Amino acid sequence: MNDQSNKSSSPMFSNSLMSADDALEFLIDSAQVSEHTEITSLDDSIGRILSEDIHSKINVPGFDNSAMDGYTIALDEKKLDSINQTFSVVDRIAAGSTGKELKKGNAARIFTGAPIPKGANTVIMQEECQASEDGSEITISRSIELNENIRPTGNDILKNDVILKTGKKIKPEDISLAASVGIGELHVFKRLKVGVFFTGDELVEPGNSLTVGKIYNSNRYALVALLKNAGCEVLNLGNIKDNFDSTCGALEKLSNDCDLIMTTGGVSVGEEDHVKPAVEKLGSLSLWKIKMKPGKPLAYGQVKNIPFIGLPGNPVSSFVTYCIFALPYIKKIQGNSNFKNEPIKVKTNFDCKRAKPRREYARVKIDYSSEIPIASLYPKQGSDVMSSVVWADGIIEIPENTVFDTGTILDYYPLSELTR
Template identity: 60%
Template sequence: MNNPVLNHSCEQIQPPLLTMDKALNFLLDAAKTPTQTCNTLLNDSLDRVLAQNICSTINVPGFDNSAMDGYAIHLKNEQINRPGGFTFKITDRISAGSIGNTLESGCAARIFTGAPIPKGANTVVMQEECEVSDDGNSVEIWRPLSLNENIRPMGNDIKSGAIILEKGLKLKPQDIALAASVGINTLEVFKKIKVGVFFTGDELVSPTLALKPGQIYNSNSYALVAMLKHLNCDIVNLNNVEDTLDATVSALESLQYQCDLIITTGGVSVGEEDHVKPALEKLGKLSLWRIKMKPGKPLAFGQIGKSAFIGLPGNPVSALVTFFLFARPFIKKMQGINNYKNQTTQVQCNFDWRAPKLRREFVRVKLDHSTAPASANLYPKQGSDVLSSLVWAHGLVEIPEDCSFSQGALLNYYSLTDPTL
């Protein structure tokens, strides 16, 4: 699916824009799933991706135990579900980590949460429902009692042999805790992918420097590195690269065999100072370019050496939005994550959209959760240079091509703030 450009003059012939759906499907189909794995200790496994299913070799819990502090009772048959007023002799005390003696019929044992149910016991009564005699030798219960109250049976949480964590899972704290609960100390995970990055634009300078006329601070560098760190990638950062074809080619050559993926911002349009696209075509293969969407039309994808390549637009909002919509699911698939696609929910729009647009638009919105479903308020400035809009926004509303609607319409919403993403 090559999209050739004949030259860099204003008379060049451009191919038609590719729809977002086709572009995303093409990108994801090209993502190579990982094969290399390593073992990590549980304390080092947060945000790593499981390379195999994890099965439990034990039952959890491994024994019947008490769900609360109270008294384990050996009910006689004639005491089951009968009016209360029964007295039981206290013959034992069982704390968590200890094992009690066999409980005889009509007897009780003081028991604490998590302690094993002794042989003979067939129900547990919470301490608030028990009256202990003054001498502490017996307990009286006034309500009807049934069998197996407040008893957590063996294997109630996990059965031996069950799959508890599936291959392709990005490990969260609760996943790590579950592995520990069945006695697992190390996990086989996929090796991290290495992503090389650099940034084009002679007008870009570091925030450590004072601005000169015509210069702007390079926010894309910090945004891209932060997003890649959030995805738990190893990063090779070349920072700013001079806006020349030779410098761009040199930067790509230095990354093409040491990285799994190269990502750049800027230089993928058709201006005379846009050198990323011709450098990519010189060294490797350009497979995709120019998407029918806003913001973010000039998005490039290809291959250089052993590295996949994604060229993001230079405008800050365009770079962040296209990273979220395209690079993020691509990277997650490369990492071996099962659920790598972006998820959407439906929200109702608190704004009108009267003029249909030729390109699919992703507008920045803030949600009002006082309605059901939540309603989306539109940021007044939707330019691709308005980076503050992404700080204000909770997410993006997707407005299809050739679409108009009135307030209250239901549309797809992508969260930018969900910490689980």
């Protein structure tokens, strides 16, 4: 094939392999937080990313209130050490109602959440109060302290407090908190629109019959599912013809309609790998080969100023490079402040007797029965063995140029965190 590319001048792009750490740092530094925001209702905000801090306009609670069912008392402070005190019950205060002012020596029946009336200075739970037969008096055998069982104004939240911060991925409890201060709408980043397409004349859609030399296109469904799981809107062109012109056409279309373009396969150096030269014709590549396994041919660049990420074609390679490199990049663009993958320390149930030149991301299952979790390898770690990902709890990071014995502590990433 003739060279139809415009070589990138980026110092990060060369024919040598880049370390995984340098590649991830380069991708993260290249990610620009979106400037596109919108307003959404609380009901539609789950999983979205906040684009501004949320301040409370009120105190929560907005008034002193009872923490339990019982009696609120206007206690004479001179009688704090007294026992067997009797109080006249002069009122009944339910949640949502307001009681009358209490004079010293009087009490009111009160229920959880009801406002503390003026004059009252403590609440005694009903189990500790002995009521007279007609309910007009109560006697409390023990000594009483001031402010028992009273939730003071602003006990949870003070007016003008920041209750939710920019960059937070909204969870159900965040929605509840916003509602508790009277906020009905949230400012969020717009969903990232990611355009995808897939090349390879050997690919067949699931549901159809296979002929000799053909395989089912699992990468298409994995990538779309991963992107949707990350809260992205996906424009899927599906399978396109495996040639240079069709690849250029798909890239041009997506560059007009999307915030990010992603593909799987076609970024290696074979004569039938058209994605890399097509990207170089329409834009530039800044990153290509990474010193890792599975993976290596991970491409990053621009197509007419729209970011492009090309994942490898083997299914495990595509899955792992998405989790380790592409998802943190996507999260940062989305405005998510928690975009970095945070490892957990685990102990290996295997050794490594031969140092390997590339960092490996191996599929493991975790045994949590010991103080430090123990990681066991799936027996087949090939880049084509997608069943290893389904079997695994997560991915363990095996450093390059390293040998170690069983029981060595390494970094581990749960799949539950790597895919959301």
